[in-house]
Amino acid sequence: MTYQALMFDIDGTLTNSQPAYTTVMREVLATYGKPFSDAQAQKTFPMAAEQAMAELGIAASEFDHFQAQYEDVMASHYDEIDLYPGITTLFERLPADLRLGIVTSQRRNELESGMRNYPFMMRMTVTISADDTERRKPDPQPLLTALGMVNVAPENALFIGDSLSDEQTAHAANVDFGLASWGMDPNAEHVHVAHRFEQPLDILELFK
Template sequence: MTYQAIMFDIDGTLTNSHPAYAHVMAAVLQEYGKPFNDDLALKTFPMAAEQAMVTLGIDANDFDHFQARYEAVMAEHFDEIDLFPGIADLIKHLPADLKVGIVTSQRRNEMTGGMAKYPLMARMDTTITADDTPKRKPDPLPLLTALKNVHVQPSDALFIGDSLSDEQTAAAANVDFGLAVWGMDPNADHQQTKYRFNQPSEIAALFD
């Protein structure tokens, strides 16, 4: 299969951001008197912000304040977030004519703050965040919007992610899905995966 576009999730796929997420979320939830543990961290990590807040018991009237506090505290921890080993080389060696993009549940200011330091962002032909579409993953709209931006049909694209939400997004969009095993929840039951990539170099091998 020769793909014309490859789209990536960020958290757990490009970046090892789970430790920072768990630390920041615990701190913000403490301000609200809410509990947080490893199980909740794994459950909410791949969710869009609104879905995570509902799951964590945040009142809808507090969503804006909670999100603002989360983003403010996370901004203090961007330096703790690193690319997974091999990601920079993967992006660098993708074919020049391949359309490359990001589809994330992060807000745009969070993505910009956390990712701007990486040269690979200059390679992105499109980036879709939670601010760019009225629906979030696992709805297919964010992924389909990214593909529309680069003029590629779903049948000619590959989406790389680490979560069930990413897998469901790809399935709903009729896009092939590649599981980033290095960042996946080991307890997740993935059933609609075309590829299981144990390391980023295996993705590059598709385009050799």
């Protein structure tokens, strides 16, 4: 089928941000007297902030303080985050009438600070951050909100992400899921996958 809209996750899909995430989380967790292993980084990287905090034993009441520390430290590491090869070319070649958007668990400030220098952001019709809906991925509300804003029915859209949370979000919203294999969690067992993309430019095959 020909999709009318493509929605994208950011971390692990558009940007290779896990190395910076690991560095920042180690610094923040040190203030709580907690270590942060590579295995913990792999497990928590795809999670929303609240999920990661619970996994790491940080009280939910610490959310605002924890998130403020994370964003403050991350601000000095944005230059360490790179786009995956082919992402810029992908957006240059996607059909001009295709509605594009971002659905992320990042906070609005992190989204805008981290992505503002990429020209392809001008093509985004909608961006949904963790601040924009009451519920967050893997709840379908963020994705359905984005599709409502671009006036595209779920059955005419594709959500592209790398994590099990992204897959669950798409499935709950009755939206096809495209797995970004270049950033996927190697330990996740993906079940509801309409398309598996080995590299970003493979997405263009949908529109030939």
